[in-house]
Amino acid sequence: MLREELIRVARGELEAELVLKNARVINVFSGDVHVTDVAIARSLIVGLGEYRGRHEIDLRGRYLAPGFIDAHVHIESSMLSVPEFGRAVVPRGTTTVIADPHEIANVMGLAGVRYILDTSKYNPLSVYVMAPSCVPATDLETAGSSLSAEDIEPLLADKWVIGLGEMMNYPGVLFCDDGVLAKIHAASGRPIDGHAPGLAGKDLCAYVVAGVASDHECTTVEEAREKLRVGMHIMIREGSTARNLHSLLPLVTPENARRCMFVTDDRHPSDLLREGHIDFLLREAVAQGLDPITAIQMATINPAEYFRLYDKGAVAPGRRADLVVLSDLRDIRPEMVFRGGQLVAQDGQVLPGIVTPVQTPLRGSVNVAPLAAEALRVPATGGRMRVIGVSEGQIVTEKLMLAPRVEDDLAVADVERDILKLAVVERHLASGRVGLGFVHGFGLQRGAIAGSVAHDSHNIVVLGTNDADMLAAVQEVVRMGGGLTAVVDGKAIESVPLPIAGLMSSQPLEAVAAQLDRLLAAARDLGATLHDPFMSLSFLALPVIPALKLTDRGLVDVTQFRFVPLFEP
């Protein structure tokens, strides 16, 4: 019996499998540091004290912390498969993530969620899943699937599915939408994550009383303090785009730190590669003055307790031996990473043989009706049209009213005035639906760019200076079974294939980051002026962020939450 064996190892009657000698343990319970051996057997820590083991590693007084936990992440945003995501973050000290597979669920529904669960096996990373709560995000667009409360219930029976993912549809909560409350009801008694930027006062209380227990969208200390006071766990986010760490750190005090944790939400490959993962947040937080032990508590025991993972988050008997070795608490850089007592990464690299990619069949996700050149034509039916205005670093757009450039009674791109044509091509049901519009702010002078990453329904979004290149770009994305591309003169010059749901690559982190770098350089060659035009592109079809967006079903005035015609009547 396992329990008996563990007791006997702890008592020293049986030899431990592994002993980490002379560890300077970061003790998240006592909030201090003490030197001891740590005995490990059967993937678990069994004893602190003086132990002997079959294998011994002398840490010579180096720090030993619990493995880090990312409390909220969309793995899809890394564009990496789960095994490759693990390969990217485990050497950084992250041994557990709480993933919300919201993106792949919008494309592939339950099959997408199960794919994430399946590909998480045989990986040095523990991937817990929150059941996506908002698939589809709206009914203003065509998603690949939908998840109702009836779908979420069986999902919650999986031991790795531990709660309900971020309830972005907070208006649905506040207005007591039946389907929304049914999902909350299905998950009651488990953690239910929130997502409610700026929600305050009585509406915030209503959101919390409905059952929502966390928020990762705070941008100011005042907002975070109000959410903390009404009982929300505060997830401090430092993603690639949304970066709230420095604004929110002043919130944290010894009296409230237990309610705070760290999350990355969305991190792109280059940021994972250059900055890191939770280790980056720890370094930044400590550099900004947070006590290192408090910071490590926020990355370990706090999320473990919130998510009720009672065997995680501490260096103590009975906990899983997910451990990180560090030399300097002022500059937290994991040197060795153990998962379940196995050394899985050292000096920034996963050790050979540790990641065993699972061959998990997944159907193709790109299902586009044959697209004729005419499909992209926009008859000019008015003197002024609604143009989406994009600015650097913003996912909020402006609603511009501009005169079209007209050729042969068709409204066309006008490079001079930086007005490019934009199309969203439905890619899930081969419906042939194409939404058409115009966008200002990308600066493209030639060619077209396109991608199958387009929040939240992930149709194919394409913008360009001419229809032929736009068509070629869509065809290249279809040919790759999903991906990003830059096209000029009918030919793809750089591409990043994303065959997994049109969202994720099957290549390693370094390869994906290099491909993306080349793609961005190609887009800049075409004249693109934004820092990351593909990221900006990916938000143009998201009809929950103001002010004007385009979906496969048409142009959406988000402030009015309804479709509007392209041309002023």
Place this chain on the structure above:
Amino acid sequence: MLREELIRVARGELEAELVLKNARVINVFSGDVHVTDVAIARSLIVGLGEYRGRHEIDLRGRYLAPGFIDAHVHIESSMLSVPEFGRAVVPRGTTTVIADPHEIANVMGLAGVRYILDTSKYNPLSVYVMAPSCVPATDLETAGSSLSAEDIEPLLADKWVIGLGEMMNYPGVLFCDDGVLAKIHAASGRPIDGHAPGLAGKDLCAYVVAGVASDHECTTVEEAREKLRVGMHIMIREGSTARNLHSLLPLVTPENARRCMFVTDDRHPSDLLREGHIDFLLREAVAQGLDPITAIQMATINPAEYFRLYDKGAVAPGRRADLVVLSDLRDIRPEMVFRGGQLVAQDGQVLPGIVTPVQTPLRGSVNVAPLAAEALRVPATGGRMRVIGVSEGQIVTEKLMLAPRVEDDLAVADVERDILKLAVVERHLASGRVGLGFVHGFGLQRGAIAGSVAHDSHNIVVLGTNDADMLAAVQEVVRMGGGLTAVVDGKAIESVPLPIAGLMSSQPLEAVAAQLDRLLAAARDLGATLHDPFMSLSFLALPVIPALKLTDRGLVDVTQFRFVPLFEP
């Protein structure tokens, strides 16, 4: 639907049932204090902010704290029925207790546990139960019942039974006793409380790796720190006899306070009446320098989180409106107490009509075979006998070797040398078993004292200066169906009836305390010198505390854990 109604009240669309206006909320999440209204509906807090309600109470800036939680208590030690215990502690601010009905379970088994559960209903106190883990405590005595893992499993299906009670049999854990591990296995995934005075080092690690998660037996900061570091939740106890608050408070720091909580374990009626309950611990802790908000966290959110009572322990939306109104954080004295949004106590008294005692049938627990006078005779078969030596304030006894006083070949009490006869009369199975011995240190000059409270099996324990009074005392206890008595010249001069399992009165706190005062005065009249001779008497039959004890089965040398003859061979 309840959730919809709560959302609408929180948003201000529906009127709240009760609004506490201008409350200075002790916020256990943010660790600070802020003034707000608190809106209540359907027993729950629904909103913080500005609210109107059908009823409103203006707190005019008085403090509002969550109801206090006693994380470990044996209600039986109060000698009060559950409703009367509630009447005693609720005005003190305690709205939830985690009870281990270990004593009544030793007498009545599952029926006793169910009795505690049944009589907890319709009471302003929430009584959660930990399934008793050690019934009987040993096989050196005759208990009224036994609970195996097979008994504990169905008990855990009750929603009010939330874990496994203090695992006192830590040697059983360390030596991997099958029955002990089976109980732990039955409760795995739930809180399992510990009880391991002085356990340290590898044995402590083994105890924790087995699954034990808390300890309330620490007496020094060093012991508590070691237990904290290996992951135990530390319950700081201030009972009637065991008082560890002042020794342990220096342990508590802002970094580790979350792992600490307050418990009373065993509090006698007079201490409940004169000192109080958790409110007393809070006053003492603050007086000793603990930050009042930290202290209140330890009495509210900390036990709520440890016991996974996610709707308790905070003044926040979605939590039960168990609330305490205070004027002074430096002298915590509850002025109003709400339970589920209902005002249940004010100015130290439960309001009329709040406690509705349930008529719950419970069989008599005193089942004694007719006792002939000869049953108490001790033939003098040696020149020296083993005598139990008792000292003030100690439950540990000494093993004395003394010459008997002999009359007619019988060893008898010798008042001159303060050697009294002691008997333990089996009261569960009418077996007729009587354990006989002698005790030094009580000082009785005349008569006898007896009681049916005798840890842990609660047989009838009697000591006296002569057999006739001892017999009369046993008969008086039997006549009362359990209780405590002082007898002289064949007549009971004072008694405290304890008809519930021979452990608990059906009278209110004040009456029980007054009866006990009179009983203690009567015992003093008979010459008793100890502060509380009945409490000392109740531990003479507990064969897990050294050195020499007497059970119905005979004299036990606890250090050798075996029976020994009264006379030296």
